[in-house]
Amino acid sequence: MSDISSANPAVSSAPLGGPVTMARALNEGLRQAMEDDPKVVIMGEDVGRLGGVFRITDGLQKDFGEDRVIDTPLAESAIIGTAVGLALRGYRPVCEIQFDGFVFPGFDQIVSQVAKIHNRAAGLVRMPITIRIPFGGGIGAIEHHSESPETYFAHTPGLRVVSCSSPSDAYWMIQEAIASDDPVVFFEPKRQYHAAKLPIEPAGTPLDQARVVRPGRDVTVVAYGPTVATALTAAETLKVDGVEAEVIDLRSMSPLDMPTLLDSVRRTGRMVIVHEAPQSFGIGSEIAARVTEQAFYSLEAPVLRVTGFDTPYPPSRLEHDWLPNLDRLLDAVDRIMEF
Amino acid sequence: MSDISSANPAVSSAPLGGPVTMARALNEGLRQAMEDDPKVVIMGEDVGRLGGVFRITDGLQKDFGEDRVIDTPLAESAIIGTAVGLALRGYRPVCEIQFDGFVFPGFDQIVSQVAKIHNRAAGLVRMPITIRIPFGGGIGAIEHHSESPETYFAHTPGLRVVSCSSPSDAYWMIQEAIASDDPVVFFEPKRQYHAAKLPIEPAGTPLDQARVVRPGRDVTVVAYGPTVATALTAAETLKVDGVEAEVIDLRSMSPLDMPTLLDSVRRTGRMVIVHEAPQSFGIGSEIAARVTEQAFYSLEAPVLRVTGFDTPYPPSRLEHDWLPNLDRLLDAVDRIMEF
Amino acid sequence: MTEHVRAVHPEPNMVQLLTPEGQRVEHPDYPLDITDDEIAALYRDLVLVRRIDSEAIALQRQGELGLWASLLGQEAAQIGSGRALKRHDMAFPTYREHGVAWCRDVDALTLLGLYRGTNLGGWDPLANNFNLYTIVIGAQTLHATGYAMGVVRDGAVGTGDPERDTAVLAFFGDGASSQGDVNEAFVWAGAGNLPIVFFCQNNQWAISEPVERQSRVPLFQRAAGFGFPGVRVDGNDVLACLAVTRKHLDNARNAQGPSLIEAFTYRMNPHTTNDDPRRYRALSEAETWKLKDPIERVRAYLTREARVEPEFFAAVEAESLEMAEYVRAGCRAIPDPTPESVFDNVYVDLPDELREQREEFASFVKSVSA
Amino acid sequence: MTEHVRAVHPEPNMVQLLTPEGQRVEHPDYPLDITDDEIAALYRDLVLVRRIDSEAIALQRQGELGLWASLLGQEAAQIGSGRALKRHDMAFPTYREHGVAWCRDVDALTLLGLYRGTNLGGWDPLANNFNLYTIVIGAQTLHATGYAMGVVRDGAVGTGDPERDTAVLAFFGDGASSQGDVNEAFVWAGAGNLPIVFFCQNNQWAISEPVERQSRVPLFQRAAGFGFPGVRVDGNDVLACLAVTRKHLDNARNAQGPSLIEAFTYRMNPHTTNDDPRRYRALSEAETWKLKDPIERVRAYLTREARVEPEFFAAVEAESLEMAEYVRAGCRAIPDPTPESVFDNVYVDLPDELREQREEFASFVKSVSA
């Protein structure tokens, strides 16, 4: 392992040395992955010299060179399409999509190529591609910079779709995603990049497992990415009223960790799902459908969803009303408890 | 109205003159729309001289000219993107995507432009664009020619997403879609294009309404596009065993006609949804979630789904196993009746 | 930081009609018949849009705007091309064409809404013949191409009637030139001989990426392979931008098909107010470009060659101050939209399910605020 | 039907080394050092791939294949370019490159699986250094570009070691040239000076659309605007295709960057077995092109100039018959995959939820068949 402490002041202490932001954790995770495997290359718009518009790749081009941290031309289809070619040549590309709303020019390559090539080739080739997407709202941005497109990918067989909600998960999950021989769409809650400094756990949780981040007995609240924080705050508030909410960080949207979800809802009998993406045909709908199918007799109430509305993401002055905020989540828990 | 009886033998009798195939009904519907509104233009790959690979636009270029039936360069993003510009100029473009799997290069323009421009412009401009997509499997085709991508669009606010299952609906719905001031993604079940000749009803049903195509009291089977035929066959088979299935043709995937769905399930207490798209995060998941939420106490059993598996569409020799066929649907109804 | 050092010398064949020193020069292909009064009017345009821009930056710093994408350095490219448009031509901007917006009579305050976060656009694209800002890079070039298809279908090219013949002007950046959409627009425009002018502001940077990342040959050369002419113009020379755009718009209106104009210019400011260019480019680069300032050369010309009185400059300056005041005060007064308005204009006909969401939301908002 | 009448005369600057009459000619830029034995070997290639093709069409008619995309008329373009490849070069085909597949040692039966519907690919792309067929138009050009990026990163260009230096060959059609992906591939290849040769088989048609729908200038000219050379070659001349591809692959291997080759040829058959070209093109067009048949001219050369014995042709014909027999019998014997196999290779590590779907499905299949 090269000496990372001196090269760049932004990444001057070891990941386990103390609390770090999620942005920093991702940076360290990427650095570690690049050190572990010389075939890992990072590519995207402005990821090199600038270190990405969110600085997640800060210092990596300096330390690993322009051949491994590649400032690409401005074309998302090509970012993904050339990653496919690099993967065929034995590389392990990590593509950065600058903002959620800009993944769509690359959608065809993701859905019809990345997701399918391993299957098309009857397993003879692998597509160990990680597609990093900063996602979600709440940062006062303009159009296309606050979206939550995860369902499009979760509905696509062949992809793994995950999101991190804490610095420690960010650090471990990005490394697991890169190490995965399946393609992974990796959603980073941009609003949390600098939200808090937290310690990195000594080990990660497998990429496809959900985690109970707060145990409780009365209602299960399922969240991922940016809404985990909302769920935890809600749980604290509910506690005051004597409602013990169990909060599950989904972590993986595809595949879904049904055992963890079912175990919880069989205990609580009630489930509320919270995500920023529009409600209809969202992640919540599949969870609701499966949980209802698999734990029908355990449910005291229908699964409720607190989500973005079925509208385009609004102008930023309205985003805090539009987003599934604390008030709306508490309201839903109230409703489900009364069922 | 121009004399259409002589120009082209393929369209030689009036739509209401007798039973026609779905392909022919669509052709007549398009012709009628073009006659009714000179701003309607058809564009796509091979739609002109060839009349489309499925001949849905057969004869239209001949009769309406190359300016109104446009053979475009081979680029789906441009087909959609230029349709946006035509719409801004006051036209009403009808875009043909040659096969389901080829809509993805145009996905960005659909999701980030077509779906959003009316909203972006605070209502000052409209996007009366119809995107026709032959979809679904069962025709022995190669990769990308048998997919069911409707959920990607249903999850996108701003779009209307519909599918026809009969010649009459095809005839009326395509005209309603073109007349709609909202953008409509219009899924045509390609397997049904030539399945049967049926009469055209004297009037259509509003574009966003589901329809009970067979009344029943024991279980509600929800289908759309190609699976309506499967559902109706299943209902006939079930009748023999004394199970009266109510079959609903969803017609509109977005918006969903909840009153019709709820009314039915409140009577039957049981619902099975059948679609070809992969199960997870599919159309069925949203219906299951909403029906459960809104008719919780009416349900005798969880909503079941009979769908494509969560895999890429298989090689054609396996498609009839993979597709939600009669056997699998009957099996699901058996299971739900035993609940 | 290793400095990114590049030649900023224009190509020898770049069209220039006014030197950085303010000297009028001629170009055989692009004669420009213009009075000194008209040049003075362009000067006023340049000054006022620069003022709007700098006020917007200040407003962003004060938290009144969420973001701003500055046009500093690109005023000549935008005013030159914008003033070449006829009223009934249609223009398709990116997110940085504040100068063109000015030429299309978009009110300065209207322009701010998107960046303030009170709306997603703000003006009526068809009333102003100026499309809404498009943020997805390159997407608008296809919209422009489709609009041009409509123009042809309306029989509004090549009739010889100046009130009827219509051209379309599509803006995009050097970075955008790499997008599939932009190249597909070239394909369609070329194959269809459409009345469209593609106007690429090569401001040398796409956020942190120098134009060499996108192409190793000058961008204007891209056009030939699609079957239409390309030309590079001094993007800091408002007269050259006017003349070149005017001529190519004329060609488009006369059914002579599309062209590509590459305006060679420089983004003097950060990419947006969020950006920190010190991370990726040398300050010295901007210093060099300052010598080619698009306003200074016009001022020099007006002073030295046209002998415009100091009163004129003073009047422009006064107008600029007024504009500043208007923007500052007006921006703060832009009201927030109501929460329920997020359900407006998603569809022309609001579906029942969305109506229900709106009603639930409205009663929830009421209950919370109660 | 109004006949679509077009000039089919090649551009004067099209590279040709063997005339339609079978006469060897020289081209200053593309000398070809080749023995008559080698030309005879190419003849054998051409005949055998045409035979595979015609057998496949017959098999489709008999219901043994779901579909077939014929290469008839394009044998020279494919064998010429395919034989220019070195073993360690990598090629990226569309769905029609059966001739290139042949050169890459893909067994004829393996080739049929996709069209029979027993698999989605069939061969090992990395063992054959021949990517799987890609059906989404143009997508593979980006894969090829990325592969070339990998080649550069592996230090496998410009070393002077012929066993090491590697080139990439990307196939696409005239219709595909309009896709964003193809143009993005050009952007990347040019800007990155990548070791890739783009090989466009301009067979004049994209299903029913003549190439004029895609471009009003010759396609090879597209390259210059992206900063690399383009050349048009007689696509029915196997020697010219070999020489031109060989030279440009060499350039790529020697770190001289990308090129575009446009092979001017003709799709003699329908687009696929599903297509009916009588709806959109004149039969007379194919008649004209028959005079330029890629095999006839080699046969003429071998007979008249190289004085190859009739025994040689008889031997090739015998081999061709054997091949036909092999394909016919073998195709019918290709087994169907098992239903449960749809769950294989969706992921490298089968997720639990998919394992459950598989198990349910397996027990359902069992229950139904019981």
Ligand SMILES: Cc1ncc(C[n+]2csc(CCOP(=O)(O)OP(=O)(O)O)c2C)c(N)n1
């Ligand atoms: C499809 C897409 N990808 C990424 C972005 C993020 N982005 C915004 S501006 C920009 C750079 C654009 O550069 P250029 O085209 O040169 O225009 P300029 O900003 O210099 O005016 C990028 C990458 C975007 N808006 N759209």
Ligand SMILES: Cc1ncc(C[n+]2csc(CCOP(=O)(O)OP(=O)(O)O)c2C)c(N)n1
């Ligand atoms: C993205 C996409 N759109 C549409 C199609 C349907 N399609 C298959 S082949 C073809 C024409 C291709 O023409 P060309 O590139 O000239 O290749 P050729 O078939 O002539 O070899 C089309 C439109 C497709 N496969 N992919």
Ligand SMILES: [Mg+2]
């Ligand atoms: Mg730029």
Ligand SMILES: [Mg+2]
């Ligand atoms: Mg072709």
